[in-house]
Amino acid sequence: MDQIQRDKIAAKLKKIKALAERGVGGEKETAMRMYEDLKARYELEDEEIMLDAVTLHWFGYADELEERVLRWIFYKVTGDASYHIYTGKYSRRKKRGCDCTEIEAAEITLLYNFYKEELKRELEAFLVAFRCGNDLYPDETARCYKENDVEAPERTDEEKRMLKKAAWYSNFMDKRKPPTALIGEPEEED
Structure with a gap:
C-alpha cells in the first residue's frame, strides 16, 4: 500500500474514531468496533492515525503579557489567528485553547516556554532602563535619603550584557516628566 492510500485510510479512520468518541449507545459501540477492525486490517497504529488530527488543546498562562505571547505563538504555528477562551466551571483559570494537531501542540508548548522566559529577560532589562531613564532614585529631598557609598558589586557577563x-x-x-504640581516647582536661585 502506497503512502497516498495509507493517508486516505488514516483520514477515514479518524472520522470513524471521532464518531466512536461522540456517538451514543449502539452507534458508539459499532463505530469503535469498525475502527478497531479497520485499524488491524490495514496494520495502522493509533499514533499514525491521529498524528494529523486537529483537536482543541488548552494552554495555561500567568498574566496578560504571557497570554499575548501565547496567542502570537498559536498564530505562528497554525497560521490561524482564532483561539478559544476557557469558560468552564473554573473560569478563573487562565487558559487559552487552540485547534491544532498533537505535533503543533508540542511545538506551541516548546515555543511558549522558550519565549515566556525570553520575555522575562527582556522585560527585566527594560525595567532597569525605565528606572534609570526616568531617574526613579531618591535624591537629597527624600525623607530617608542616605548617600550611597557602597562599592559596586562585581557583575557577571550576563548582568553586564543586560x-x-x-x-x-x-x-x-520619551522620559516624560510628571506634572510639576506633583513634584513641586524648582526653586529659582538669585
Missing part, C-alpha cells in the same frame, strides 16, 4: 541593553533602551525612551 545593563548595556538597558542603557541602549534608555536612549530611546
Whole structure:
C-alpha cells in the first residue's frame, strides 16, 4: 500500500474514531468496533492515525503579557489567528485553547516556554532602563535619603550584557516628566 492510500485510510479512520468518541449507545459501540477492525486490517497504529488530527488543546498562562505571547505563538504555528477562551466551571483559570494537531501542540508548548522566559529577560532589562531613564532614585529631598557609598558589586557577563541593553533602551525612551504640581516647582536661585 502506497503512502497516498495509507493517508486516505488514516483520514477515514479518524472520522470513524471521532464518531466512536461522540456517538451514543449502539452507534458508539459499532463505530469503535469498525475502527478497531479497520485499524488491524490495514496494520495502522493509533499514533499514525491521529498524528494529523486537529483537536482543541488548552494552554495555561500567568498574566496578560504571557497570554499575548501565547496567542502570537498559536498564530505562528497554525497560521490561524482564532483561539478559544476557557469558560468552564473554573473560569478563573487562565487558559487559552487552540485547534491544532498533537505535533503543533508540542511545538506551541516548546515555543511558549522558550519565549515566556525570553520575555522575562527582556522585560527585566527594560525595567532597569525605565528606572534609570526616568531617574526613579531618591535624591537629597527624600525623607530617608542616605548617600550611597557602597562599592559596586562585581557583575557577571550576563548582568553586564543586560545593563548595556538597558542603557541602549534608555536612549530611546520619551522620559516624560510628571506634572510639576506633583513634584513641586524648582526653586529659582538669585
